[in-house]
């Protein structure tokens with residue numbers, strides 16, 4: 805059992821996504837795969853994070869283990885999608901199935917404000933509905949072109965989500981100094997063993 809102390813790495817993202825897409829990135833980065841520390845591992849830890857990040861309607865709203873499990877499966881679906889953005893083949897249909905279920909289930913409503921601005925939002929306020937709001941963010945990002953720059957680190961042990969602001973959008977690592985060089989060293993050792 806790991807406990808969460810101090811600041812979470814994802815709270816000071818080195819390569820933050822713009823606008824609401826940052827919320828998708830933040831969810832993907834609720835687990836540090838290398839250390840295994842997962843801030844959604846326990847309902848008590850997950851509740852404040854879900855509240856701060858708009859996935860739980862209100863403080864004290866009912867949250868059970870099944871809700872948190874759903875959030876985690878959606879997190880991994882989103883990760884599979886950003887792994888694809890790094891150049892991998894299409895995500896495994898089983899990996900994105902939880903998000904596809906939400907897309908099919910959650911009811912959305914359009915509102916028109918006095919200035920004529922149209923906004924879409926889920927009708928309900930359950931965790932499932934609120935996860936549906938992330939789909940709207942992904943949809944907007946896919947239209948404005950920012951989606952394809954939200955990538956997963958190419959180190960399979962890491963897969964930290966980062967926003968690729970490099971000029972040619974060829975970024976591969978969450979951080980060159982850690983994952984990039986580590987992998988290069990590993991490849992180098994593998995090559996040496998192979999000779």
Ligand SMILES: [Zn+2]
Nearest residue numbers: 957962978983
């Ligand atoms: Zn990495």
